Amino acid sequence: MSDKDKFNPEEFENLMDHEYDGIRELDNRLPPWWVWLFYITIFWAVGYMFYYHFLGIGDLSKAEYMKEIDPNWDSRYDDTYRPLLITKAFRSPYYSPEGDITPKMLAEQGGLPAAPAPQEQPEEELNFEPLTDAESLTKGKAIYMQNCAKCHGNLAEGMIGPNLTDEYWIHGDGNINDIIRVIRNGVPVKGMIAWKSILRPEEIHQVASYVLSLQGTNPPNAKAPEGRKVTGE
Numbered sequence: 243m244s245d246k247d248k249f250n251p252e253e254f255e256n257l258m259d260h261e262y263d264g265i266r267e268l269d270n271r272l273p274p275w276w277v278w279l280f281y282i283t284i285f286w287a288v289g290y291m292f293y294y295h296f297l298g299i300g301d302l303s304k305a306e307y308m309k310e311i312d313p314n315w316d317s318r319y320d321d322t323y324r325p326l327l328i329t330k331a332f333r334s335p336y337y338s339p340e341g342d343i344t345p346k347m348l349a350e351q352g353g354l355p356a357a358p359a360p361q362e363q364p365e366e367e368l369n370f371e372p373l374t375d376a377e378s379l380t381k382g383k384a385i386y387m388q389n390c391a392k393c394h395g396n397l398a399e400g401m402i403g404p405n406l407t408d409e410y411w412i413h414g415d416g417n418i419n420d421i422i423r424v425i426r427n428g429v430p431v432k433g434m435i436a437w438k439s440i441l442r443p444e445e446i447h448q449v450a451s452y453v454l455s456l457q458g459t460n461p462p463n464a465k466a467p468e469g470r471k472v473t474g475e
Contacts, residue, residue: 368419368422369419370418370422370447370450371418372418372454373447373448374451374455378451379448381445381448382448382449382450382453385441385448385449386398386452389437389440389449390453393433393434394406395461395465398453399463401465403432404469405466405468407456407457407458407459408464409457409471410470410471410472411469411472412470416454416472418451421450421453425437425441425446425449426446
């Protein structure tokens with residue numbers, strides 16, 4: 243039986259010449275989706291080369307790295323940074339024939355400015371007055387019961403969180419602005435979240451005023467004092 247008899251006419255036309263271990267290969271056409279995907283990768287590669295290397299529109303690896311270590315770095319003012327058509331092969335800005343040079347070493351040698359030391363943010367100045375009208379305090383109580391009671395108790399007697407009715411305060415002096423500041427920014431180390439991303443400013447003002455109104459109420463089962471004693475406002 244000839245090869246032509248073993249295959250149908252269409253398969254015989256696609257039959258390749260070589261044979262291995264009795265297996266013959268058919269030269270079938272690739273699926274159109276595969277061919278088009280291959281063409282797309284070629285077009286993408288050409289566009290990538292022009293965007294990043296030939297025209298220099300996108301940031302190369304060096305530019306990305308330099309921006310990370312120096313926020314003021316600008317490729318327009320760097321004489322060693324050029325697109326591919328008018329520059330030599332890329333080399334790391336920290337290359338040295340004598341061995342690797344770290345950014346810290348360059349900074350110590352004056353090659354790059356050392357990263358500035360983090361500066362403490364000035365404490366925001368607040369100038370609120372306590373709300374004393376019944377409507378505001380009622381709204382403040384509702385906000386307190388929904389969000390604060392689970393840690394400070396229904397009567398602010400203190401549970402996980404401190405007692406809010408005595409004269410002792412851990413953060414600030416217990417005035418309306420200190421209370422608002424703590425509610426806004428939270429106390430992450432103690433597990434209290436920053437409520438400024440959840441409550442509106444007027445709601446924070448209302449709940450802080452409600453907390454302040456509880457001073458001296460002496461609820462039962464009050465938690466032991468924490469922090470320092472503050473008298474007056």
